[in-house]
Amino acid sequence: MGRRVAxxxxxxxxxxxxxxxxxxxxxxxxxxxxxxxxxxCSLVEPDGxxxxxxxxxxxxxxxxxxxxxxxxxPVAVQYLAPAGYATLECDxxxxxxxxxxxxxxxxxxxQDTRELFTWLTxxxxxxxxxxxxxxxxxxxxxxxxxxxAGVPFKAIAPSITWTNLKxxxxxxxxxxxxxxxxxxxxVPPSRWDPELLAGKDALTTSELTSAVATLAATRSSASKxxxxxxxxxxxxxxxxxxxxxxxALAAYKALKGPKRLYLGDVGHAPAPNPSAEPPxxxxxxxxxxxxxxxxxxxxxxTKPSIELAxxxxxxxxxxxxxxxxxxxxxxxxxxxxxxxxATGKVQRSVRFTGGPHETFxxxxxxxxxxGAKSWDRLVAxxxxxxxxxxxxxxxxxxTGPSGTVTIDLLNEAVRIPAGKRLTLYLSSTSLAQNPSNxxxxxxxxxxxxxxxxxxTLRLSxxxxxxxx
Numbered sequence: 531m532g533r534r535v536a537x538x539x540x541x542x543x544x545x546x547x548x549x550x551x552x553x554x555x556x557x558x559x560x561x562x563x564x565x566x567x568x569x570x571c572s573l574v575e576p577d578g579x580x581x582x583x584x585x586x587x588x589x590x591x592x593x594x595x596x597x598x599x600x601x602x603x604p605v606a607v608q609y610l611a612p613a614g615y616a617t618l619e620c621d622x623x624x625x626x627x628x629x630x631x632x633x634x635x636x637x638x639x640x641q642d643t644r645e646l647f648t649w650l651t652x653x654x655x656x657x658x659x660x661x662x663x664x665x666x667x668x669x670x671x672x673x674x675x676x677x678x679a680g681v682p683f684k685a686i687a688p689s690i691t692w693t694n695l696k697x698x699x700x701x702x703x704x705x706x707x708x709x710x711x712x713x714x715x716x717v718p719p720s721r722w723d724p725e726l727l728a729g730k731d732a733l734t735t736s737e738l739t740s741a742v743a744t745l746a747a748t749r750s751s752a753s754k755x756x757x758x759x760x761x762x763x764x765x766x767x768x769x770x771x772x773x774x775x776x777x778a779l780a781a782y783k784a785l786k787g788p789k790r791l792y793l794g795d796v797g798h799a800p801a802p803n804p805s806a807e808p809p810x811x812x813x814x815x816x817x818x819x820x821x822x823x824x825x826x827x828x829x830x831x832t833k834p835s836i837e838l839a840x841x842x843x844x845x846x847x848x849x850x851x852x853x854x855x856x857x858x859x860x861x862x863x864x865x866x867x868x869x870x871x872a873t874g875k876v877q878r879s880v881r882f883t884g885g886p887h888e889t890f891x892x893x894x895x896x897x898x899x900x901g902a903k904s905w906d907r908l909v910a911x912x913x914x915x916x917x918x919x920x921x922x923x924x925x926x927x928x929t930g931p932s933g934t935v936t937i938d939l940l941n942e943a944v945r946i947p948a949g950k951r952l953t954l955y956l957s958s959t960s961l962a963q964n965p966s967n968x969x970x971x972x973x974x975x976x977x978x979x980x981x982x983x984x985x986t987l988r989l990s991x992x993x994x995x996x997x998x
Contacts, residue, residue: 554611556603561620561649563630563642570627571620571646572598574606575655585616586660586823587650589643589683591669592619595716597626605664609812615819618650622668624721633723634695635671635749643676647683659684660823664815666690666765667773667798674751674781677760685822687815689765690797692773693755693781696746702926702938704907705736708960708971709772735972736907736927752780759787761822763815767797768841768943771923771969775941776892779853788831790818792847793943794839800919804843838890841945841997848996855993856891863954863985868901872973875962876982878954879915882989885948888997889921891990893939897956898983900932905980908956909970910937911963912987915951918964925960925970945997956982 556572563569575585588610590602602619610617623630623639633639651658662685665673670691677686692698699706710733719727729742762785766778775793782791794811795802820826834849848854863878895910909925922939946952955963958974 554607556599556607561646564645565630565638567623567630567642568628569620569623569630569642569646570598571618572603572606573616573618574603574611575616576611576614580655581614583660584653584655584657586614586819587616587618587656587662588819589646589650589661589663590617590619591643591663591665591672592622592625593667593669594713595625596668597621599626601666605812609816613816613820614824615816616656618646620646622672624717631723632717632721632726634726634745635668635675636723636725636745637748638723639672640675640679640681643672644679644681647676647681662686662819662823664689671695671749671751675749677758678751678754683760685761685763685819687763687765687818688781690767690770690773692777693750694746694752694777695750696743698773698777699733699746700736700738700742701924701940703736703738704909704925704927704970705733705738705972706771706925706969707734707736708968710734711971712968752784755781755784756786758785761788761818762790763818764789764791765796765811765815766791766793767801768793768795768839770797770799770801770942771940772798775890775943779941782836788822790830790833790835790837792837792839794837794847795841795843802842806845807839807843810845838943838996841943844998854890856990857993858891858893859887859989859991861952861987861989863987865985866981866983868979868981869957870979871976872958872978873962874978874980875955875957878956878985879951880954880987881949881951882946883949885946885950886995886997887946887948887989887991888995889942889944889946889989890992892941893922893987893989895924895937895939895954895956896934896986896988897937898934898985899928900981900983902928902931902978902980904975904978905958907958907972907974908935908937908980909958909960909962910939911955911957911960911967912939913953913955913963914946915953918966920960920963920967921946921952923960923967923969945995946991952987954985954987956985 598619606617621628624632666689670688924939
């Protein structure tokens, strides 16, 4: 994937390089967890005297491979402290200066969050009721898992993260093997929890085991979201191959309490992460916490609850009161092509008439195949002809020597200019489209063979494109 799995440096520059002096100074401290593990943290408090009842506060959680000082303190100092919020941000286990083993937001990490919540609310200058949480990527998973486990946050904002770890990493039983390898390298295996180590090899080869199913289930919130009434501001990237739009949509549909969904140009690759968007997003995030933590009547709860930022970012969003209307367009890609080995691929193109179009929703590629010998997987990559960045990607396991298989494409919101040709690549890996497309890299054996017949692309698009 070629990028750090976190918001890019450009985003952080927008948060920190405002040209003004810092109003507050983070206090660095170490908090001992109940098992003795030392967690490196900082506490950021607003200037001045705490209000009656104490400062409202937020717990902040960083992404995989990050640290609290690198990715969270800039947000706390520039946006949250000036708005009157104290914040507690800590390095996750096995990150930065924290001890312990990396648990991928597992039960021990949830217990850490519970204990840190207690530590924070016990401070005399901090409110013991007005506590919220914000986290992105790995940190967003921490927010979800702690919330469904009963940590009593009054409002939350999980960002660019998962609700179902299995469908995020192993959709249709085919692991995003290259991405898993990349993620695994961000924390040394010597610092992994044994449960994660037991599933690592299976995730990189797609030979799924009960260990993988168990670790995914204990780290996923999806099955418990219908019981959550906590006011929730969901933030998801419109073009993110790690956690696609469906991870947030599943939560949005399930939640029973106040909720808001922002779909922007932020996220993991290939998200562009424009530096001008985060200030707008964080201003709205502060409004959310102002209303649901502090009871400030600012109107955020009455606005249309879904926002889709334009791509490329133009400072504007389009709002919806319900999920935006879509239509499905079917495109035929006929032909019969044999391929063999790890580098074998099929490439077909079709002109997409009308437009401009903007993808949104669940698109699929149905493929007829025959003569499969040692060929147990099929990966589809959809691009705009001449553009190396895919619109979407998907992959699935094959269970027989012939038949028709439907590949679910990741739910990505991408503008397709009018009259452009689309190119579909079919292979055992995503590398067939581009050597830098390392999403699916576990290939079939050199002697594997398959014949690909007719393919049908069913593309879900907005009834009215919003990006220009």
